[in-house]
Amino acid sequence: MNEEVNVTRDDLSWFAGLLQVHENPVFGFWALYAAVVITCILVFNLGFARKLPILKNVIVYAALLAGALPLTIFAIGMPIVESLLIAAAVLGTYKIRLRAHKKEQETEG
Numbered sequence: 297m298n299e300e301v302n303v304t305r306d307d308l309s310w311f312a313g314l315l316q317v318h319e320n321p322v323f324g325f326w327a328l329y330a331a332v333v334i335t336c337i338l339v340f341n342l343g344f345a346r347k348l349p350i351l352k353n354v355i356v357y358a359a360l361l362a363g364a365l366p367l368t369i370f371a372i373g374m375p376i377v378e379s380l381l382i383a384a385a386v387l388g389t390y391k392i393r394l395r396a397h398k399k400e401q402e403t404e405g
Contacts, residue, residue, distance in 0.1 A: 311377040328377070329368040335380035336364055342387035 305313045311331060317324030340360065348356065367376050 307373065309371060309373060309375045309378065311375070312372050317372055325368065325372075328371055329364060331377050332364045332368045332371055332380070333361060335377055335384060336360055336367070338384045339380055339387060342384055342391060 303318045305318055308317055312318075312324070312328055315324045315327045315331070317328060337357075337360065340356075370376050
């Protein structure tokens with residue numbers, strides 16, 4: 297019942313391997329959790345955030361923190377953080393282009 301599981305760097309996602317989850321599981325897991333939370337907040341703010349009252353904002357971020365826990369478990373073996381970084385890049389590019397388009401329309405009109 298007390299079997300040892302050997303996890304190599306090849307079994308991990310790139311970001312989990314970068315944070316060395318296989319060598320120091322406790323620190324690596326919490327560092328990966330922090331990376332997931334930060335990228336989730338970034339994607340949320342770039343793509344979905346609106347001005348909310350403070351209590352609703354607290355509820356949204358509490359749900360985000362709770363939802364990041366299962367994502368972190370998945371992120372050990374799957375490219376969750378990498379996908380969130382790509383989503384942030386796409387949403388950031390969209391925001392920049394949208395701002396430039398609105399600014400261009402204001403100068404024409």
